Amino acid sequence: MDLIREEAPDFHFVLRGANGHEARINEETLHASFIVTRDQLIRDWPARALADLNAETLEPLFALKPEVIILGCGDAQAFPHPSVLAACLSRGIGLETMVNAAAARTFNVLASEGRNAIAALLLSN
Numbered sequence: 001m002d003l004i005r006e007e008a009p010d011f012h013f014v015l016r017g018a019n020g021h022e023a024r025i026n027e028e029t030l031h032a033s034f035i036v037t038r039d040q041l042i043r044d045w046p047a048r049a050l051a052d053l054n055a056e057t058l059e060p061l062f063a064l065k066p067e068v069i070i071l072g073c074g075d076a077q078a079f080p081h082p083s084v085l086a087a088c089l090s091r092g093i094g095l096e097t098m099v100n101a102a103a104a105r106t107f108n109v110l111a112s113e114g115r116n117a118i119a120a121l122l123l124s125n
Contacts, residue, residue: 011111014111
């Protein structure tokens with residue numbers, strides 16, 4: 001008989017779930033916007049809404065040199081100003097925007113594939 005075994009991911013941070021107000025990473029619940037990579041968690045990212053995205057709030061993401069940014073926009077689908085997409089594309093970085101729950105799932109898939117992806121989730125208080 002073949003048994004199904006639970007395998008531990010080969011990356012440090014797993015997004016276990018998210019909505020517009022909180023996210024669970026490993027066993028920690030976060031209530032403020034954050035940035036996460038396979039091996040790094042940046043808590044209290046100052047962006048709280050799409051309107052907060054600008055050169056200053058995007059810089060911590062660009063400094064990580066990802067191939068793609070998964071931007072979680074909260075509970076409802078919305079898109080950042082075109083200048084945000086242009087800033088990413090001019091650096092050769094892809095940008096995908098989705099609700100936080102989908103962003104969490106997408107990040108985990110890309111991280112499990114060893115991709116250089118980051119998730120930046122906007123959480124409102």
